Each structure stands twice: as C-alpha cells, then as structure tokens.
Amino acid sequence: MTDKRLRLVFAGVLPLGLLAPVPAQAACSPLSLCSCTVSATGVAFGSYNTLAASPNDAAGSVRVVCTLLLDLAGSFTVDLSPGASNNYAGRTLRNGTNSLVYNLYTNAARTQIWGNGTGSSLRVTQSFAGLLLVDRTIPVYGRIPARQNARAGAYSDTIIVTVTY
Template identity: 30%
Template sequence: MNLVQTAVLTALIAGGAMAPAYAETKTSTFDVTMKIKKSCDITATENVAFGEQLASAGSVDATGSVSVKCTKNTPYQVSLNGGGAADTSARRMLSGTAAIPYQLYQEAGRSTVWGNTAADDKEATGTGFKGAATKHVVYARATLDGDQVAGDYTDTVTATVTF
C-alpha cells in the first residue's frame, strides 16, 4: 500500500467511517379483530304425513322434522305457529270447509304442545355450522271421530328459529 492510501485509510478509521452504523428504532402495535355474528338457519326437512286413514281410525300419530344450524354455543328457540287456524291450541287440517283437528308436540309422549310462545317453544343450543344440523322431530296426533268427509286435508305450519 502506498503512503497516500495508508493516510486515507487511517483518516477514515479515525473518523469512524469503518465503525458499525446504528439506526434508531421505534415500535407501535395494532389490533387484528373480527366479530362473529350470531346466525341460525332452519329447514323443514320432513313433512308431517298422516297418510291415508279411515274416518273411524280414532287417534292417528305421525312425525315430521325441522333442522337447525346455529353459531356454536348460541341459544335458540324453535316455534311452530298455529297454521291456517292461527291458533296453536286449535290446529286443523282442511278439505274445503271440512276440518280434522290435530296437534304438534315436542316429544314422543305427545304431552308437551309445540307452540310459538316462550312457554311452549323448543329450546336448544347451536353446535356450529361445520357438522350436521340439529334435527328436531315434530310429533303429531290427529283425531278422527268417524264423522269426517272423504277428501285431502292439508294445513301449512311455519317453523321459526329465534336466537
């Protein structure tokens, strides 16, 4: 190395040019957020079909079902309205003006009427949307007294999930 190069190198080292450079740093934080909204879906999965009966059959039982999917751990209630009668205590299927009374129940023993108020709806808790829907069986009973007119009897019930 010649004398000029040595002098320049010495000056640079003495001036700190070869020393490591440090920069100041500062930090800040931010949040990452999401809100999962409560949600439910309800589907009438099986109609209540009493089939073909004789007017003298007496009490006839049948079942149907509604299926519900709700956000995990979300409490919900399933209610069934009164159908065309608009009265859960006096449901009826009609064929023209002829009627057959029936009732919908929450359990196989058919003692707890399934209605549309807080006192007679069915309560459950959501299990999430990943798996199968929760199936709620609708137990039904029609009463034939032997005086019914032949015909096709129908009614339409609305199932509602409240969460």
C-alpha cells in the same frame, strides 16, 4: 337475534301428509358471525280411518344447521305458528268447509303442544357451546285424534316455522 321463517304446508288426500319445503337461509347477527340453514322433513300421516279407535300419529322434523366462524356458545329457539285455525289447542286441516282437528307436539307422548309459548304451547330451545358447526334435527310429533267425521278429500293447513338466533 335473527328471526327466520320457513313455511310448511300440511296437505293430503286422505292419506294426509306434509309437503317438504325448500330450505330457507338465515344469517346470524354480525356479532355471532354465523350462517344458518333451516329445513324440514314431512309429517306423513298416511291414511286416516274415521272409524278407527286410535289416533293417527306421525312424525317429521325441523333441521337447523349453523356454521360458526368463531368458537362461540349460544342458543336458538324454534316456534311453530297455530296455522289457519289461529289456535294452538286445536289446529285444523281444512278442505273447503270440512275440517280435521290435528296438532303438533314437542314430545313423543304428544302431551306438549309446540307453538310459540302462548296459549299453553311450548317453544323449543337448543343450546350449543364450543362448536364450529351446529347441526340439530328436532323431531315434530303430529297427531290426528280418532273418530272424526271427515269427508274424503284434500285437507291442508300452513304452519310457519320461526327460528330465532
């Protein structure tokens, strides 16, 4: 198994968004004979209204592309770090001492927190069989809960995406 990490930076100036990272390269183990690329598209939250009754939802994605040199079957797992808060239950975007609680989810209903399998978070695992090219785009669902008292400014957090082959 090869472990590849990709750093994502969440940032914005109310509106909040996710800056797209440079793709990271990963090499599979010698036994699986493959070459992989990991990249992500931004989660653009748009404007956050502190008085709105509804949460601010947005989506992005993580893309994993592997070229297999043999007709193989296997899987890969995608984990997300908790960010600067070190807490999957309440990730935070920060602006100095100011913060906004947000989270990232594996499902559109935003009920399953995406993490590394600890602290009530889930991992995302993708399987493949009989393919010479694996190209998977996995959605990342984001939510900033409603009615948080936040000052205008640039808020950010850093999430590490870890893809294990």
